[in-house]
Amino acid sequence: MTAEQRLEAFLQEGRGPEQDPVFAAEVMRQVARRELKAQLAASAVLATAAAVGLWACAPILNAVIEPMALMLSPVVGMLTLTAAVVLISQNPAWLRLRL
Amino acid sequence: MEAPLVRAARAGSQAAFGRLVERHQQGLRRFLRRAAGAEADDVAQEAFVTAWANLNRLRDDEGFRPWLYGIAWRRALTLNRSAARSARRDHDWTQERDGKGAGLAAEDRMALEAAMATLAPDQRAAVTLCLADGWSHGEAADALGLPLGTIKSHVARGRDKLLSVLGDKP
Numbered sequence: 152m153t154a155e156q157r158l159e160a161f162l163q164e165g166r167g168p169e170q171d172p173v174f175a176a177e178v179m180r181q182v183a184r185r186e187l188k189a190q191l192a193a194s195a196v197l198a199t200a201a202a203v204g205l206w207a208c209a210p211i212l213n214a215v216i217e218p219m220a221l222m223l224s225p226v227v228g229m230l231t232l233t234a235a236v237v238l239i240s241q242n243p244a245w246l247r248l249r250l
Numbered sequence: 251m252e253a254p255l256v257r258a259a260r261a262g263s264q265a266a267f268g269r270l271v272e273r274h275q276q277g278l279r280r281f282l283r284r285a286a287g288a289e290a291d292d293v294a295q296e297a298f299v300t301a302w303a304n305l306n307r308l309r310d311d312e313g314f315r316p317w318l319y320g321i322a323w324r325r326a327l328t329l330n331r332s333a334a335r336s337a338r339r340d341h342d343w344t345q346e347r348d349g350k351g352a353g354l355a356a357e358d359r360m361a362l363e364a365a366m367a368t369l370a371p372d373q374r375a376a377v378t379l380c381l382a383d384g385w386s387h388g389e390a391a392d393a394l395g396l397p398l399g400t401i402k403s404h405v406a407r408g409r410d411k412l413l414s415v416l417g418d419k420p
Contacts, residue, residue: 152353154413154416154417155413157354157355157358157362157416158362158381158409158412158413158416160353160354161354161358161359161362161412162378162381162382163382164354164359170272170276171275171276174275174279174291174294174295175268175271175272175275177295178271178275178295178298178299179264179267179268179271181295181298181299182264182267182298182299182302183264185299185302185303186264
């Protein structure tokens with residue numbers, strides 16, 4: 152072999168498999184994790200902004216909601232009681248006790 | 251050819267980006283192993299993740315490959331971390347490569363590896379891209395952030411140096 156051919160052979164060494172699922176999966180796992188972190192950060196910012204907004208609007212909201220709450224409290228109370236009865240009656244542990 | 255995949259990935263498609271990873275992972279890791287040495291796989295992974303996060307900065311969608319290699323190369327030059335996991339993979343790769351390199355005598359390989367190690371990092375990278383991977387000088391210049399003339403000079407001188415250790419005149 153000439154020097155040129157030997158150099159060429161050396162440079163062409165190390166061509167591993169074109170596909171490496173393990174490496175690609177690791178990269179995509181890191182990409183997914185990064186995306187999740189970005190989404191969580193965005194959600195946190197949104198939640199903080201919403202909380203600040205609600206806090207700023209609290210006096211107005213209180214003025215609107217308090218009369219409504221007094222008016223609706225009997226209805227909401229009955230609905231809550233009904234929902235609680237339905238949920239408890241469908242609980243498997245409760246059904247076993249009845250048997 | 252890659253522009254549609256790049257555009258889809260930029261729009262948020264992880265599947266499209268996965269195709270780009272599959273397409274370039276082997277070449278990038280090989281380039282880093284030759285040009286930057288150890289920890290090539292970790293650097294390659296970080297380069298892919300950085301590329302994903304910065305796809306909106308890529309101006310030419312067809313230029314994904316030199317852009318990606320440029321990210322990886324800059325990271326390889328600045329990062330100096332210990333990673334046993336990567337070292338183990340690199341060791342496996344070296345063993346696999348040595349097993350496959352039946353056409354080259356062991357002393358030639360050792361001489362060429364020693365000669366490669368003596369090249370300056372930029373020169374080694376230029377030689378790897380242009381001589382081993384068949385890149386154009388222009389593409390290598392884009393990836394490495396070097397002037398075209400410098401790349402041509404690096405490749406020519408690097409090649410001469412490698413040939414000189416084989417005993418024949420270049």
